[in-house]
Structure formats: structure tokens, C-alpha cells
Amino acid sequence: MxxxxxxxxxxxxxxxxxxxxxxxxxxxxxxxxxxxxxxxxxxxxxxxxxxxxxxxxxxxxxxxxxxxxxxxxxxxxxxxxxxxxxxxxxxxxxxxxxxxxxxxxxxxxxxxxxxxxxxxxxxxxxxxxxxxRTKVRAETDGMVSNLQLNPGIYATAATAVLALVNNNTDIVADFREKSLRHTAVNTDAAVVFDALPGQVFPAHVTSSDAGILAGQEAVNGQLSQPEQSTRWVRDAQRMRIHVALDQPLDKPLPTGARATVQLYNSEGPFARTFAGLQIHPVSWLHYVY
Structure with missing residues (x-):
């Protein structure tokens, strides 16, 4: 469309x-x-x-x-x-x-x-x-999915009857917050997709979310409830970033496709070489398993 x-x-x-x-x-x-x-x-x-x-x-x-x-x-x-x-x-x-x-x-x-x-x-x-407005038109280029329409069906306001998948690729990655200490917009990255084993795609960070749901307080008139944990070492919090490919894919992958993102937070040759060596076997590992 x-x-x-x-x-x-x-x-x-x-x-x-x-x-x-x-x-x-x-x-x-x-x-x-x-x-x-x-x-x-x-x-x-x-x-x-x-x-x-x-x-x-x-x-x-x-x-x-x-x-x-x-x-x-x-x-x-x-x-x-x-x-x-x-x-x-x-x-x-x-x-x-x-x-x-x-x-x-x-x-x-x-x-x-x-x-x-x-x-x-x-x-x-x-x-x-x-x-x-009786004629509903596509607001962006994309592909129709999950179509639930037939002639004569009753459409309810504010109820979706189909999904329009945007052609623009938005790669979302969750990292431990301490791993993002040196990450900023335009930080180099590499992306591998589970469906495309052995192929590493250069990318860069476009943005990072300002927060996550765990940090949002619900104003409900009740007292706050501290987080309960029995672990000696608590789990690290994960934060979300958005990544874009330097070159678009020849054929867009389905929405929800899995990918692995490797960040190049250091300009040192050793760190970048090690990161590049690591991402290739990860690509095949996720393809096999």
C-alpha cells in the first residue's frame, strides 16, 4: 500500500x-x-x-x-x-x-x-x-496485515479492523543500563537478524527512551510499595534504545522479527575487533537455536 x-x-x-x-x-x-x-x-x-x-x-x-x-x-x-x-x-x-x-x-x-x-x-x-472519513486511507506506505474485514461487517469506532505495517525499519534493543554509560546518539553499532545468519549490518543509535514503566509512579492515592527482592545481587535494570541501519534492507523483515545489536562504545581497535568477532558467531547461534 x-x-x-x-x-x-x-x-x-x-x-x-x-x-x-x-x-x-x-x-x-x-x-x-x-x-x-x-x-x-x-x-x-x-x-x-x-x-x-x-x-x-x-x-x-x-x-x-x-x-x-x-x-x-x-x-x-x-x-x-x-x-x-x-x-x-x-x-x-x-x-x-x-x-x-x-x-x-x-x-x-x-x-x-x-x-x-x-x-x-x-x-x-x-x-x-x-x-x-467514510473512506479510510493509508497514512503511510506499508503492508496490510491481520485483516478482519468482510463486506457488510459492522465497524466500531476506535476498534482496529486491520494492521498497516510501516515499511520503515525501527530496531529496538534493550541493554543493561550500565552498558549504556558511553552510548549516545550516532554511536556505531552492528545488527544481525535471526532470519539472516552470517550477515552483519552496520548501524547507529538514533535515540534512547527517557525511562521505562518500572520508573513510573501510579498516582492512585495509595502508599508506595517498595520493590521486594530476595537476591543478594539484584538484577540490573534494562533500558531501551533505538537503532537504524546505515543502509536499508533489500527486503523488509516482518514486524517483530528478532535481532541482536552490538554497540561499539569504544573507539579502541581491540574493543571494536573483539566486538566484530563476537557478533558473527552470535548470528549463527541464534539462527540454529
Missing amino acids: KKGDLLYELDPTPFINKVEAAQIALEQAKLSNQQLDAQIAAARANLRTAQYTARNDKVTLDRYQRLSTMQNVSQSDLDKVRTTRQTSEQSVSALNAQIQNLLIQRGERDDKRNVTLQKYRNALEEAQLNWP
Whole structure:
């Protein structure tokens, strides 16, 4: 497989339906805003009428109050006019409250800043983002292994259905920590593989892990538990390093293939010669056994 090749495809129907549903919801929200605009315009027209009526009622009330001081109108007529004036003022207040409520529902007039439209646009963008994800593609060059897919099978999120083995070779070696005292990045090394007896491949150290699980404290609210050992001389701790071949293999070995790594921590000719003599028989020994 090459990077970008299609590995498998999910049934896109549910994702297409979600995109269409999100588009419909967005259009409905736009129509709702248009309806609110019409209601706001109608309410404002009613408000202008109510304000005009309230002004007329105030003029009438003022006239009746002047006539009342001259005993030219009855008290009941004055009370009726006063009630009419109060009713018109209440109508103006109610229409103002109605318009304010409609404006709150409408939100920003700028569609880009309108909260309701932004919510539905986000839902549409998420649906459009998930639709292409129905096609699962290789993120790197490699070979498919442990394939557990058949047409019609139900795939569960966050559950692997195949393994894509990377073509890049990463050689991991565990050494006693005291053996790595003089080891650093680019330290020369030699690698032999169990499947390739007698062949020694020049390599170099690329990195070393910062720690191992044994050095990690679990924060669980419990007291620490010291390591128990009955040995007079305790086992040496092993640390992990990563090694890369100076030249890639002609044919990549399967992931998990066994290898033996010899480090050249010393530049002395005797040490390097002895290390080179040691790695060859080890190669054949691991091949035989």
C-alpha cells in the first residue's frame, strides 16, 4: 500500500443523510429569521399605530381634565377617558416588549455573526467533515496485515479492523543500563537478524527512551510499595534504545522479527575487533537455536 491508498470504505448513506439534514436545518433557520423579520416589521407598524392612538388619548384626557375643572363634563366621562388613555399606554408597552422579544429571537442581523445560524453552520461543517472519513486511507506506505474485514461487517469506532505495517525499519534493543554509560546518539553499532545468519549490518543509535514503566509512579492515592527482592545481587535494570541501519534492507523483515545489536562504545581497535568477532558467531547461534 502507498500513502493515500484506500484501505476500506464505510457505508456513506448515514453520513450523507446527516449532511442533507444539516443543510435543511440551516435553510429552516434562515426561513425562521425571515419570518421573525416580518413579525418585527408588523409589530413596529402596530407600535406606531398604538403610539399615535396614545398621543390622541392623552390630548383627549387633557381636554376632559380642563373641562372637568369647569364642571362641563361628568366624572364618569372623565374616568372613561382616563381608562382609555391607560389602556393605550399599556398597548404601547406590550408592543415594545413584543418587539424586544422578537429581536432577541432574531439575533444579529449579520448572518455571519448570528448565533442560531452559526450553530447550524457548525453542524453542517461537522457533517461535511465526517462524510469523507467514510473512506479510510493509508497514512503511510506499508503492508496490510491481520485483516478482519468482510463486506457488510459492522465497524466500531476506535476498534482496529486491520494492521498497516510501516515499511520503515525501527530496531529496538534493550541493554543493561550500565552498558549504556558511553552510548549516545550516532554511536556505531552492528545488527544481525535471526532470519539472516552470517550477515552483519552496520548501524547507529538514533535515540534512547527517557525511562521505562518500572520508573513510573501510579498516582492512585495509595502508599508506595517498595520493590521486594530476595537476591543478594539484584538484577540490573534494562533500558531501551533505538537503532537504524546505515543502509536499508533489500527486503523488509516482518514486524517483530528478532535481532541482536552490538554497540561499539569504544573507539579502541581491540574493543571494536573483539566486538566484530563476537557478533558473527552470535548470528549463527541464534539462527540454529
